[in-house]
Amino acid sequence: MPELAEVEFFRRVWMRAASVPVLEVQLHPKARPLREVDYEALREGLTGSCLESSSASGKRMCYKFSGNQWLGVHLGMTGELRVEAPGFIPLKHDHLVLRLTKSSLIFADPRMFGRIQYASGADAPPWWRDLPPDLLSPKFSEACVNDFLLRHQGLPLKAAVLLQDGFAGVGNWMADEILWRSHLHPQRKVATLTAAESVAIHAETVAVAREAMRTVAVEKGTTFAEPPQGWLFHTRWGKVGLCPRDGSKLRRETVGGRTTAWCEVCQPKGNKRA
DNA sequence: CAACCTGTTCGCCA
DNA sequence: ATGGCGAACAGGTT
Numbered sequence: 264m265p266e267l268a269e270v271e272f273f274r275r276v277w278m279r280a281a282s283v284p285v286l287e288v289q290l291h292p293k294a295r296p297l298r299e300v301d302y303e304a305l306r307e308g309l310t311g312s313c314l315e316s317s318s319a320s321g322k323r324m325c326y327k328f329s330g331n332q333w334l335g336v337h338l339g340m341t342g343e344l345r346v347e348a349p350g351f352i353p354l355k356h357d358h359l360v361l362r363l364t365k366s367s368l369i370f371a372d373p374r375m376f377g378r379i380q381y382a383s384g385a386d387a388p389p390w391w392r393d394l395p396p397d398l399l400s401p402k403f404s405e406a407c408v409n410d411f412l413l414r415h416q417g418l419p420l421k422a423a424v425l426l427q428d429g430f431a432g433v434g435n436w437m438a439d440e441i442l443w444r445s446h447l448h449p450q451r452k453v454a455t456l457t458a459a460e461s462v463a464i465h466a467e468t469v470a471v472a473r474e475a476m477r478t479v480a481v482e483k484g485t486t487f488a489e490p491p492q493g494w495l496f497h498t499r500w501g502k503v504g505l506c507p508r509d510g511s512k513l514r515r516e517t518v519g520g521r522t523t524a525w526c527e528v529c530q531p532k533g534n535k536r537a
Numbered sequence: 538c539a540a541c542c543t544g545t546t547c548g549c550c551a
Numbered sequence: 552a553t554g555g556c557g558a559a560c561a562g563g564t565t
Binding site for chain 3: 295340341356373374375376414415416417418422520
């Protein structure tokens with residue numbers, strides 16, 4: 264479920280418990296998302312320490328605890344972070360619970376495609392180095408996008424904008440939104456892009472990321488909010504989804520291995536000559 | 538009941 | 552070595 268802004272939402276959820284010592288760590292050692300962690304090291308390391316800071320990179324998060332301890336979180340398809348009462352009894356899919364004095368921090372993931380990582384040390388662990396450019400940083404430039412696309416000429420656009428090394432945080436709905444706004448057909452091959460179309464992908468990626476961060480990463484009850492009205496997001500799953508721009512019926516098909524929605528009027532298959 | 542799913546990773550192949 | 556593809560991973564929902 265979680266893409267860029269939803270990940271940011273969840274990152275903030277746990278930060279509500281910053282600076283409070285961890286009394287106890289409970290975990291499900293056999294749960295798949297924890298398959299890489301050294302359970303004893305994590306338990307001993309985090310007990311008594313405080314959450315100090317955190318950052319997100321694309322769909323990944325890293326929480327830093329006192330004593331130079333790093334906890335990596337990827338929510339996979341169905342993961343979520345929650346804050347519950349101190350005495351909260353973990354549910355079936357609550358694989359990791361950090362008990363604090365006034366709350367419990369929960370990592371839950373029913374489908375178990377998520378991943379928890381743990382390391383200690385003064386420097387960021389190997390898995391939190393060499394991160395891809397943030398979509399909202401100057402590093403994510405037109406040239407950066409163009410260079411990345413040049414290395415993936417054979418892919419359909421849909422598959423290309425889902426690659427996390429180049430488009431960190433873009434997931435299925437953001438990818439469709441970006442291509443819809445760019446007037447580009449998801450099955451177009453990267454190799455057929457004109458310079459102007461590459462620039463459009465950059466611009467719309469930034470626009471979608473910025474607007475999603477502004478609207479979606481906001482707390483609304485216990486879950487994130489939805490993107491603004493008028494976005495493809497709201498119609499792409501409907502039985503008869505209609506294009507928010509021209510009202511024509513959306514096409515839906517698997518592209519690049521993922522269910523993809525697009526408007527055949529707005530996003531013509533043909534290569535518009537520059 | 539079968540199909541479907543907002544994600545990654547692996548092995549295979551070119 | 553690099554890039555592309557399809558399967559695999561699990562379990563809940565439609």
